[in-house]
Amino acid sequence: MNTRPTSRNLVDAFLKRIELVPTSDRFILRILFFAVIGSLVYFALTVNNDNATLVATRGGIIREAVLGTPRFVNPALAITRADQDITALVYSGLMKLSPDGTLAPDLAESITVSEDGITYNIIVRKDARFHDGTPVTARDVVFTIQLVQDPDLKSPLRGNWNDVVVEEIGEHELNIVLEEPYAPFIENFTLGIMPAHLWGELPIEQLPFSQLNTEPIGSGQFMVAEARRDATGLISSYQLTAFTEAYDDPKINAFELQFYTRESDILSALSENLTDATAYISTENLAIIDAEQFTLTNEALPRVFALFLNQNRSSALRDNAVREALSLAINREQLIDSALQGYGVPITSPTIHSGTELQSVDGVQNSSSSLSAADVLRAGDWEQNEVGQWEKTIDNSVVTLSVTIRTSNTPLFNAVVAAVAEDWKALGVEVITEQFEQTGLVQSVIRPRDFEALLFGIDMSRSYDLYPFWHSSQKDDPGLNIAQYTNLSVDSALETARTTQDPVARAAAQREAATTIATEFPAIFLFQPYTTYVTRSTISLPSMQLLGRPSDRFSNTNAWHTRSDVLWPIFQDEL
Numbered sequence: 420m421n422t423r424p425t426s427r428n429l430v431d432a433f434l435k436r437i438e439l440v441p442t443s444d445r446f447i448l449r450i451l452f453f454a455v456i457g458s459l460v461y462f463a464l465t466v467n468n469d470n471a472t473l474v475a476t477r478g479g480i481i482r483e484a485v486l487g488t489p490r491f492v493n494p495a496l497a498i499t500r501a502d503q504d505i506t507a508l509v510y511s512g513l514m515k516l517s518p519d520g521t522l523a524p525d526l527a528e529s530i531t532v533s534e535d536g537i538t539y540n541i542i543v544r545k546d547a548r549f550h551d552g553t554p555v556t557a558r559d560v561v562f563t564i565q566l567v568q569d570p571d572l573k574s575p576l577r578g579n580w581n582d583v584v585v586e587e588i589g590e591h592e593l594n595i596v597l598e599e600p601y602a603p604f605i606e607n608f609t610l611g612i613m614p615a616h617l618w619g620e621l622p623i624e625q626l627p628f629s630q631l632n633t634e635p636i637g638s639g640q641f642m643v644a645e646a647r648r649d650a651t652g653l654i655s656s657y658q659l660t661a662f663t664e665a666y667d668d669p670k671i672n673a674f675e676l677q678f679y680t681r682e683s684d685i686l687s688a689l690s691e692n693l694t695d696a697t698a699y700i701s702t703e704n705l706a707i708i709d710a711e712q713f714t715l716t717n718e719a720l721p722r723v724f725a726l727f728l729n730q731n732r733s734s735a736l737r738d739n740a741v742r743e744a745l746s747l748a749i750n751r752e753q754l755i756d757s758a759l760q761g762y763g764v765p766i767t768s769p770t771i772h773s774g775t776e777l778q779s780v781d782g783v784q785n786s787s788s789s790l791s792a793a794d795v796l797r798a799g800d801w802e803q804n805e806v807g808q809w810e811k812t813i814d815n816s817v818v819t820l821s822v823t824i825r826t827s828n829t830p831l832f833n834a835v836v837a838a839v840a841e842d843w844k845a846l847g848v849e850v851i852t853e854q855f856e857q858t859g860l861v862q863s864v865i866r867p868r869d870f871e872a873l874l875f876g877i878d879m880s881r882s883y884d885l886y887p888f889w890h891s892s893q894k895d896d897p898g899l900n901i902a903q904y905t906n907l908s909v910d911s912a913l914e915t916a917r918t919t920q921d922p923v924a925r926a927a928a929q930r931e932a933a934t935t936i937a938t939e940f941p942a943i944f945l946f947q948p949y950t951t952y953v954t955r956s957t958i959s960l961p962s963m964q965l966l967g968r969p970s971d972r973f974s975n976t977n978a979w980h981t982r983s984d985v986l987w988p989i990f991q992d993e994l
Contacts, residue, residue, distance in 0.1 A: 480675060511612065525609075542591060576607075726874050808847055822848060823850075889904055
């Protein structure tokens with residue numbers, strides 16, 4: 420029987436041949452043999468290093484700790500952070516937030532905006548499926564939007580869809596028509612789409628009580644495999660598994676969402692290796708997180724905290740020098756350190772959104788930064804009396820520089836107002852602080868504009884649309900122009916920023932408005948807070964930019980992974 424020689428047999432034969440040659444040549448042949456073997460090994464390693472790359476591989480589970488109890492895991496009704504977190508994992512929208520902070524198509528194959536900015540033509544992907552296998556169609560999109568618009572449901576998102584007409588054109592095509600152009604409207608397309616075949620048969624009054632609110636079926640990258648309940652019947656954890664039929668299925672096999680009633684319990688779970696990630700640690704407790712085991716990812720939220728000034732209630736505050744000096748006197752970095760433990764971004768102007776970056780016009784506000792706050796007051800004809808108080812004659816009366824600050828009675832606002840008052844008193848300004856419970860602040864102070872200075876935070880959303888907060892048409896309740904600011908050039912710029920579809924022109928208009936606002940000091944801008952996501956070091960995440968709210972961290976879970984391997988490109992396609 421013939422046998423084919425193996426590589427081992429050939430090597431053995433070659434070595435035996437070496438042993439047969441004269442001793443003088445044997446040593447040289449041995450060296451040459453092992454040199455060849457070494458060269459082949461080196462060549463193989465070099466080729467591997469040049470062609471193989473570290474890539475994410477499938478597998479793993481992430482245990483996420485959430486503070487609160489889910490009640491409405493439903494895009495139309497989710498209002499608590501716990502509900503929004505689960506909704507973000509289970510549902511998907513027409514668009515989603517990409518790692519660089521821009522919007523990218525998700526369920527939508529394409530979105531085309533008409534030249535007049537009024538009509539959005541949407542083509543829905545034909546390969547999109549709900550977790551029960553039912554195709555996602557235009558009918559589901561129309562149903563979801565009309566459900567949010569229904570006044571009987573009382574959806575917290577209803578205001579985003581007022582006066583919007585939705586037209587189903589075909590199985591995978593629809594139009595969304597606005598009354599007038601509004602460029603930031605496209606941000607609403609991240610709304611999770613609900614399956615009409617499951618929700619559509621429910622009377623509107625029964626919808627909040629449906630079991631689908633706690634055992635949801637969406638089209639997101641993770642689907643509910645199991646909902647565990649405690650002895651009282653409340654959800655204690657969700658087991659979410661990767662939706663493998665998704666058009667962009669995730670690398671992570673599963674999420675386990677664990678629900679806690681106290682932050683201290685989450686801290687214990689982190690230290691005892693019972694959970695891997697959470698976005699619910701307060702700034703004062705982030706310092707105790709083990710930096711060797713966990714990564715802290717910080718991203719500024721579009722929440723602007725400022726002292727809004729009512730010039731109608733104070734002759735001193737009508738003086739531009741006073742407003743500028745009060746702004747210059749505040750040590751924002753020190754304020755953030757004391758009130759937020761460093762987890763915030765100092766700002767001295769309205770922040771604006773341009774492309775993929777947050778930009779500010781801080782340089783305008785600090786045009787006199789070479790001067791001290793006291794210098795600015797002296798240049799404005801203010802003088803200090805024998806007890807150090809600033810005085811100026813205004814309308815034939817001597818006015819003493821004093822400011823009453825009204826704000827909410829919460830730990831954060833307590834700390835911020837204390838820091839501001841300390842800086843202003845050091846300048847020689849008399850400061851009085853008055854604090855209210857949230858309802859009383861809104862009803863008694865904000866709505867009637869009854870304040871000299873109001874310490875408050877506003878949510879500008881990802882669009883950073885300045886119009887609701889600074890256009891003169893919004894200066895009276897229920898408008899949100901709390902400072903009652905009026906400037907015709909700013910009005911014009913804000914109207915342009917709302918209507919133009921050109922992102923460059925829109926950014927320029929916003930910058931023009933923000934520059935003027937910063938120069939005139941209708942408010943003293945302080946900071947934007949961070950949202951901080953704590954993850955075990957073994958979890959790899961894409962970048963997180965321009966988040967609108969904490970649940971936006973789940974926008975790109977398809978790129979998350981806990982495992983990786985070094986592979987050649989021909990094998991990467993199989994992952």
